[in-house]
Amino acid sequence: MRQLSEKIAAVAPSATMAISDKAKKMQREGIDVISLSIGEPDFDTPRHIKDACIDALNRGETHYAPSNGIPELLSGISEKITKENHFTSGPEQVIVTCGAKDAIYEGMEAVLNPGDETIILTPAWVSYEPCVQIAGGKVVKHAVNSKTFQLDDLLLERINPKTKMIVVNSPSNPSGAVFNQKSMKLVADICQDHDIFAMSDEIYEKLVYAKEHISLAAIGDMAQRTITVNGFSKSYAMTGWRLGYAVAPIDIIRQMSKVQQHSVSQATTFAMWGAVAALKGDQRCVEEMRTEFDRRRKYVISELNLMGYETAPAEGAFYAFVKVSGDDMEIATRWLEQGQVAVTPGSAFYAPGWIRLSYATSMEKLKEAMQRIRSLGSR
Ligand SMILES: Cc1ncc(COP(=O)(O)O)c(C=O)c1O
Incomplete structure (x- = not known):
């Protein structure tokens, strides 16, 4: 064989x-x-979200939808980003994916070339490394401070001309730590000074206790080089719905869109109506x-x-x-x-x-x- x-x-x-x-x-x-x-x-999953999905099914939302997502959800995400995450991106800079995991996978495929280095901050969630590997990239691990779980200048030592991307996950799975302004600013400065992309996985943004969630893309010109990943699984108890999204510069979204079109096509049509209700409904x-x-x-x-x-x-x-x-x-x-x-x-x-x-x-x-x-x- x-x-x-x-x-x-x-x-x-x-x-x-x-x-x-x-x-x-x-x-x-x-x-x-x-x-x-x-x-x-x-x-x-909250009742009004399930009802919106059931209504969508009953009115026949059971067919193919635009690959990047239904317009109502794209504009809902774009508005949410401006209001809550403090950076601007139009609906054309949004792609709805089959869970945040799919957004991470597509984002890696969109950006990495064979041998491109991607820095993963450890402790780290289990799927970043395989996604980098599948995209042909090389993983470089960097441990956060083991007492504070924040970043310091040691991160700079990992940077070389092959460094293409840094992955940030705050709040973190598994540590539960939330990066402060200093850690986020350090990542932003490094990315800006060395022309590096960032992926900011903000899937736990709504589950923050006594601290402020900071979106990496809201710092300096980071919106021009950051793929912000988020989704509905954790905030709205919708893990089985498989709905996530990415917000990124248009060139990256176009690349991700190609991966999506030729693999999963789109997120499930009627499920996306549930997500519209999640975003626009009572919080x-x-x-x-x-x-x-x-x-x-x-x-x-x-x-x-x-x-x-x-x-x-x-x-x-x-x-x-x-x-x-x-x-x-x-x-x-x-x-x-x-x-x-x-x-x-x-x-x-x-x-x-x-x-x-x-x-x-x-x-x-x-x-x-x-x-x-x-x-x-x-x-
Ligand atoms: C840090 C992190 N990112 C992404 C995901 C994937 O979420 P989703 O269910 O939306 O694919 C998870 C799920 O465990 C996670 O912990």
């Missing part, structure tokens, strides 16, 4: 799989495993979910700190990032096997020695999980 694609063979399978497969197997065997490894809100649902996540965040962080664990600044998203002494894979396995609590080892995010706990689960389950972790004793 002929050899399969070397490019795809080189992509590592997700390091989170081993533990999550084991957790699922235990659950199938009837063991009461509490999963704190989930990366999605546990809330249902109280977002605040209600944020308030509940905040309550759980405070509880989980204070419990972990009381047990003696050091935690990363939990300022956004719905993750607690916990420092452990010892091998994080072994500790996560022990928590699962002996405590029946499923968590994600930091190694999956290039951060050995840490463990990610998702608090996107009920308070009742969180209380039980904290009890189980406490009873495991030693750290």
Whole structure:
């Protein structure tokens, strides 16, 4: 048999799989495993969003739509960006994609040439590196400060003529940290001084607690070199709808559009009507979910700190990032096997020695999980 694609063979399978497969197997065997490894809100999609989608289905919005997205959604996103993210971009600078993940993939394909270097700030979410690799680029990892989870001038040492893009994710999955103005300005200055593109993944922008979310594209001339990625999965509890978007300079959008046209064609037509309702409807649902996540965040962080664990600044998203002494894979396995609590080892995010706990689960389950972790004793 002929050899399969070397490019795809080189992509590592997700390091989170081993533990999550084991957790699922235990659950199938009837063991009461509490999963704190989930990366999605546990809330249902708000009623008015579902209704808008059902109405769209009933009036026959079941056919192909413009590849970049329905005009109502493109203009809704453009208005939202001006109002909330403080930079301007017309509807022609927006593309609606099948989840934010698709926007990340298309953005990498649109910008990178073989061998182009892309800086990923670690700890980092699992899909940036494979997307860079699939696009033919080369990943350069740079660790944020392990105490503050912010950036400093050391980032400059990674820059060379091959550096094409820097990926920023604030609020961060997995750390929950939110970049301050200084970190964002540093990225902006570097990009501007060295003619580098940026990808700013702002999928958790609505889940920020006691800190301000800053959009990279709002700094200086960054809107001219930034692909801002966002979506509906986390803010509106719409993970299964597969709706994300990118806002970028028109040349980049045209390139992304080609990738989209020749692969998925478009995001699902009637789902996009739900997203219009999400953006234009009452935003109280977002605040209600944020308030509940905040309550759980405070509880989980204070419990972990009381047990003696050091935690990363939990300022956004719905993750607690916990420092452990010892091998994080072994500790996560022990928590699962002996405590029946499923968590994600930091190694999956290039951060050995840490463990990610998702608090996107009920308070009742969180209380039980904290009890189980406490009873495991030693750290
Ligand atoms: C940082 C980050 N970016 C992007 C995504 C992808 O989101 P979507 O469901 O919209 O594809 C996720 C999902 O876990 C994420 O954590």
